[in-house]
Amino acid sequence: MKKVLFVIGSLRKQSFNRQVSEYVKVLLGDKAEITELEYADLPLVNQDIEFPTPNSLLRVRKDVLGADLIWVFAPEYNASYPAAIKNLFDWLSRPMTAEPNSATAIKGKKVALTGIGGSNQTNGCREKLTALLNFIGAVVMENQVGLAVNAEAWTSNKVVLTDEQKAMLRKQAEDMLAFVG
Numbered sequence: 001m002k003k004v005l006f007v008i009g010s011l012r013k014q015s016f017n018r019q020v021s022e023y024v025k026v027l028l029g030d031k032a033e034i035t036e037l038e039y040a041d042l043p044l045v046n047q048d049i050e051f052p053t054p055n056s057l058l059r060v061r062k063d064v065l066g067a068d069l070i071w072v073f074a075p076e077y078n079a080s081y082p083a084a085i086k087n088l089f090d091w092l093s094r095p096m097t098a099e100p101n102s103a104t105a106i107k108g109k110k111v112a113l114t115g116i117g118g119s120n121q122t123n124g125c126r127e128k129l130t131a132l133l134n135f136i137g138a139v140v141m142e143n144q145v146g147l148a149v150n151a152e153a154w155t156s157n158k159v160v161l162t163d164e165q166k167a168m169l170r171k172q173a174e175d176m177l178a179f180v181g
């Protein structure tokens with residue numbers, strides 16, 4: 001069974017994006033093995049602490065290397081992606097050893113992108129995140145899903161997906177299974 005690593009781009013407990021990821025997890029059922037990447041304990045990127053590699057980064061790299069695909073669920077912050085995601089992918093873009101031309105954990109890794117937020121449907125986030133991921137050698141799936149959250153969620157913190165949004169996510173999950181091979 002293929003291993004899919006979920007990356008939730010929001011650190012808040014009642015995250016809309018986490019709720020969408022939970023919906024997708026149910027959709028996938030037993031068609032993929034899903035785990036969530038723990039990355040909130042990564043230090044901010046700093047070349048002074050790159051070697052010896054921090055333990056949190058060793059763990060994150062191991063999980064990424066072991067995954068067949070990374071599925072990012074990320075909110076849009078100021079028409080871009082959150083700083084936590086930038087920090088994660090900047091670390092993953094770094095060589096794994098101090099040897100010249102050492103490999104990175106992200107190069108060649110397949111990635112799917114989904115986001116839920118305001119009326120911009122996370123377009124600014126996914127556009128810029130796609131550019132970053134391409135730059136560091138990841139392979140981003142073409143079918144990305146961007147959703148505008150139901151108006152009540154801003155106060156209730158409860159995401160209610162429309163039938164159309166559910167269908168988009170179902171199609172994306174099918175496409176992801178084909179993409180991961």
Ligand SMILES: Cc1cc2nc3c(=O)[nH]c(=O)nc-3n(C[C@H](O)[C@H](O)[C@H](O)COP(=O)(O)O)c2cc1C
Binds near residue numbers: 016117121
């Ligand atoms: C710093 C910051 C900037 C934001 N900028 C945008 C934005 O540009 N577009 C948007 O749709 N929502 C924006 N939002 C609102 C988020 O979409 C909203 O907080 C959403 O709940 C975040 O996703 P989450 O529920 O998964 O944490 C912003 C929120 C924060 C904290």
